[in-house]
Amino acid sequence: MNEARKRDSIFRELQKNFTAYILVLPAAVYTIIFGYLTMPYMLIAFQKFNYKTGIFGSPWIGFDNFKFFFSSSRAWQITFNTIKLNLLFIVFGTLVALILAILFNELRSRLFSKITQSTILFPHFLSWVVVSYILYSIFSTDYGIANRTLTSLNLSSVNWYSSPEYWTAILVGSSVWKDIGISLVIYLAAITGIDGSYYEAGRIDGANRWQLIRHITIPLLFPTIIILSLLALGKIMYGSFDMIYAIVKDNGLLYPTTDVIDTYVFRSLRNIGNPAQAMAIGLYQAVVGFILVYGSNKIVKKINPDNALF
Amino acid sequence: MPKNRLFDTLNVMFISIFSILCTLPLILIFIVSFTDEKMIQMNGYQLLPEKFSFEAYNLLLFGNTPLYQSYFISILITVIGTTIAVLITGLAGYTLSSMHIKYRNQLAMFFFITMVFNTGIVPWYLISSGLGLQNTIWALIIPSMLFNPFNLFLVRNYMKQIPNTLTEAARIDGANDIYIAFRICFPLSLPVLATITLFYGIGYWNNWFNAIMLVDNEKLYPLQYLLFKLNSEISMIQQMQSMMNTSPTTVLPSESVKMATAILTIGPIVLFYPFLQKYFIKGLLIGSVKE
Numbered sequence: 001m002n003e004a005r006k007r008d009s010i011f012r013e014l015q016k017n018f019t020a021y022i023l024v025l026p027a028a029v030y031t032i033i034f035g036y037l038t039m040p041y042m043l044i045a046f047q048k049f050n051y052k053t054g055i056f057g058s059p060w061i062g063f064d065n066f067k068f069f070f071s072s073s074r075a076w077q078i079t080f081n082t083i084k085l086n087l088l089f090i091v092f093g094t095l096v097a098l099i100l101a102i103l104f105n106e107l108r109s110r111l112f113s114k115i116t117q118s119t120i121l122f123p124h125f126l127s128w129v130v131v132s133y134i135l136y137s138i139f140s141t142d143y144g145i146a147n148r149t150l151t152s153l154n155l156s157s158v159n160w161y162s163s164p165e166y167w168t169a170i171l172v173g174s175s176v177w178k179d180i181g182i183s184l185v186i187y188l189a190a191i192t193g194i195d196g197s198y199y200e201a202g203r204i205d206g207a208n209r210w211q212l213i214r215h216i217t218i219p220l221l222f223p224t225i226i227i228l229s230l231l232a233l234g235k236i237m238y239g240s241f242d243m244i245y246a247i248v249k250d251n252g253l254l255y256p257t258t259d260v261i262d263t264y265v266f267r268s269l270r271n272i273g274n275p276a277q278a279m280a281i282g283l284y285q286a287v288v289g290f291i292l293v294y295g296s297n298k299i300v301k302k303i304n305p306d307n308a309l310f
Numbered sequence: 311m312p313k314n315r316l317f318d319t320l321n322v323m324f325i326s327i328f329s330i331l332c333t334l335p336l337i338l339i340f341i342v343s344f345t346d347e348k349m350i351q352m353n354g355y356q357l358l359p360e361k362f363s364f365e366a367y368n369l370l371l372f373g374n375t376p377l378y379q380s381y382f383i384s385i386l387i388t389v390i391g392t393t394i395a396v397l398i399t400g401l402a403g404y405t406l407s408s409m410h411i412k413y414r415n416q417l418a419m420f421f422f423i424t425m426v427f428n429t430g431i432v433p434w435y436l437i438s439s440g441l442g443l444q445n446t447i448w449a450l451i452i453p454s455m456l457f458n459p460f461n462l463f464l465v466r467n468y469m470k471q472i473p474n475t476l477t478e479a480a481r482i483d484g485a486n487d488i489y490i491a492f493r494i495c496f497p498l499s500l501p502v503l504a505t506i507t508l509f510y511g512i513g514y515w516n517n518w519f520n521a522i523m524l525v526d527n528e529k530l531y532p533l534q535y536l537l538f539k540l541n542s543e544i545s546m547i548q549q550m551q552s553m554m555n556t557s558p559t560t561v562l563p564s565e566s567v568k569m570a571t572a573i574l575t576i577g578p579i580v581l582f583y584p585f586l587q588k589y590f591i592k593g594l595l596i597g598s599v600k601e
Binding site: 010020030031036039041100119126132133136137148177242249266269275278279283289294 | 314317318321322324325326328329330332333335336338339342350351353354355356398399401402404405406408410411412413417420421423424426427428429430431432433434435436437441453454456457459462486487488491512515516517518519522523534535537538541542565568569572575576579583586587590591594595
């Protein structure tokens, strides 16, 4: 009885606002195909998947794909690299953006502030492929600026593209360079949003500029910093494929420090051609990733419900 | 206050140096693209080369290169994709923001779930190839690019601020949802629509993931993927060279050609930058203020 009434009311609502529901349909269909329909495919992680027979015809093999992955030493290496790189991106990205935002806020000339912000934001609009060209122009063994500078200083040149030990720093540097503009804009907006009367009160009490920054700006920015960092922490299992693959490509010499879960999954799928194996790793990434998103969102919600994702 | 003046000067100096350092790498590849190939081989990449040359651009712009084809593909997918994407997102945003729609919050949840639970590239690949998109122009337009729930929520949050009385008045006058969406809500939401146009547009222009996953046909390479291939496959440049019929004794301008191609892909971004920046910052600030 109740069920029938509910169904009836859904039907009536759809009928009444038919046009409006039609307007949302393209987006909904897209979301079903590329969102919800992708979910059953996760099951192939437990199969010996065959393209010809598909998900219904391939034999089930339990956890073999997972066993294969976790028994290799690569599993821990790529997990470690993914988390290491993301943590460093968060720490350095936040730190540099924060310092810059505070310094920008002290600028008196708005025009100067605008022009320099524009320059710092610009790299964000470049693709990682373009960034890989820039890195190549710096670190290329034969022609790169880095080696030419080293030799002109009578130091021996370095084979950058076969020395994994440098690439953690290089990747962190490129990430900061490319995306610092965004965090700068956000932090600067947060600082501008601080109530001016705090500063007024501080000035009346005789505080100097540094003291105002230390005792007003930084503490009041803390919630923003924590929330942005926690939201980034939620995505820590996802190394950006775009970035790493554009820069490192299939250069196995650099894998020890640069190979992340996303690039490994890509290679298992495209180069090795084993979707089931790739899916097993992807599933591991998705599950841990989801727990992290859920957990960090819960903490964000506790600090400030308005900033929570859900 | 001399101490304050000193701080201001140092601050301006520091920020100037920092932003110059930020642009220096770009200036470097720009200059290399105009450098004589012999100079590069002798001295490496330099900010102040001894001899300039237009050879790389000459080869790229007037030779029989894949550049024009890729430019065409990139512009095509960016224009078609962005237009459809903004339309889909705008219409869905209208429905989700309309107070008279009973299930608007359930619909929002429906879109939101896919944002949080990411199934990764394997199902994405199987579905895209299952739809028969491989090696078609649609492979570059549809998968993961055509609709983004994040942009939907930007639009919805913006449209929610439109006073209800405006749309209600039109509804009482007999206007239907399509009329209200196009004639009332969209004109009042131009800033957010510009923002998502920019997000989608940049996404399409810079995308090479779809190409690497779903396209083998060189005729369909978008600019970014051509650039990606150019760096790893020197044979592509040799191909161009042979098409130019230049004598084999001349130096192959492979280094400067690479950098010139990179510069040419950045071109449109530089051109649109004032617009990009304005609406990008607006979008960031709308996005960070939730409901």
